[in-house]
Amino acid sequence: MRDPAMPAGPPKSAAGQAPSPADAFGDDLAFEVTGRPRPARWFAVLAAAFAAVWLAWTIIVNPNLHWDIVVKYQFDGVILEGLWVTVQLTLISQVVGIVIGVAVAVMQLSDSPVLRTTAGAYTWFFRGTPLLVQLIFWFNLALLFPEISIGIPFDGPKLVSWQSNTLITGFVAALLGLSINEGAYMSEIVRAGIQSVDPGQREAGASLGMSNRQILTRVVLPQAMRVIIPPFGNQFISMLKTTSLVSVIAGADLMTVSQHLYLANFEVIALLIVASLWYLVLTTIASIAQHAVERKFNPAGAPPALHRRVLANLRPGRGGAGKRGGGVPKRVEKGEGK
Numbered sequence: 001m002r003d004p005a006m007p008a009g010p011p012k013s014a015a016g017q018a019p020s021p022a023d024a025f026g027d028d029l030a031f032e033v034t035g036r037p038r039p040a041r042w043f044a045v046l047a048a049a050f051a052a053v054w055l056a057w058t059i060i061v062n063p064n065l066h067w068d069i070v071v072k073y074q075f076d077g078v079i080l081e082g083l084w085v086t087v088q089l090t091l092i093s094q095v096v097g098i099v100i101g102v103a104v105a106v107m108q109l110s111d112s113p114v115l116r117t118t119a120g121a122y123t124w125f126f127r128g129t130p131l132l133v134q135l136i137f138w139f140n141l142a143l144l145f146p147e148i149s150i151g152i153p154f155d156g157p158k159l160v161s162w163q164s165n166t167l168i169t170g171f172v173a174a175l176l177g178l179s180i181n182e183g184a185y186m187s188e189i190v191r192a193g194i195q196s197v198d199p200g201q202r203e204a205g206a207s208l209g210m211s212n213r214q215i216l217t218r219v220v221l222p223q224a225m226r227v228i229i230p231p232f233g234n235q236f237i238s239m240l241k242t243t244s245l246v247s248v249i250a251g252a253d254l255m256t257v258s259q260h261l262y263l264a265n266f267e268v269i270a271l272l273i274v275a276s277l278w279y280l281v282l283t284t285i286a287s288i289a290q291h292a293v294e295r296k297f298n299p300a301g302a303p304p305a306l307h308r309r310v311l312a313n314l315r316p317g318r319g320g321a322g323k324r325g326g327g328v329p330k331r332v333e334k335g336e337g338k
Helices: 021-029 039-060 067-074 077-108 113-128 131-139 170-195 199-207 212-249 254-265 268-297 306-314
Strands: 147-151 158-163
Touching: 067 268, 077 113, 077 170, 077 212, 077 254, 077 268, 113 170, 131 170, 131 212, 170 212, 199 212, 212 254, 212 268, 254 268
Parallel strands: none
Antiparallel strands: 147 158
């Protein structure tokens, strides 16, 4: 028989509910949750670190690599002049390429079959031929047109004329080749960005009485920037390195002056390292700027900073539950998860 002094049921909590097992046993049910051990990942990290250290040690102690020459020419005046020419070529060519790309992209989306065909032919030709061939062609334009003039076409009177050899220098030929080639690639990037904007946005702009130019500049392009900026940043970084092709036409860029120096002192590897270090500096700065611009135009979808991505990849618990799949809760207390 049940003792009358005992309660008729299980003990009730303050809220009138039966206590959970965690309430009955106190802190005994608190437990640690850790990520699954990943020995293969850490082995790969150690192997990569060992290979990097071994490679660096092999290069540094190599007696055939004259580091004193690298230090001597790293900030040499001739190298810095070539570096400035590289920066100029990159900035001017990229700006002109963007202007050409926007114009060609608008032509490709036009209702006029003539404009669409012209834009398609431009993109097809300049994306389909090697950039090196285009650079050499522009540099040797005088072989085809010894004189460049402005006047009435079809052998009419000439208002002004120049000798092609005088006008098309190595720098000008490099600008022509890089800008026109870049315009073909930028046109596809801009076209994809414009087409990513919902057509209803254009209709809304038209309903407000905006002209086609206003709709493009005030409605479509600002929204398309989120799609355009990431590939544009990649194109800009690629342009920094592509300028090295200008050395074949003596464009006075960083690679050209480095070649002139090592042809004079035969320190080929040392001068190539000097040029490579400066290219790394330029591309690193451009990469940082690219991430900053991406975060400004698309804060939610922008990738995290480089050092955060590296640390996240090395975190043992990466891949479990947690923000961005980057870990698991370290401690689960009683009653959590209800």
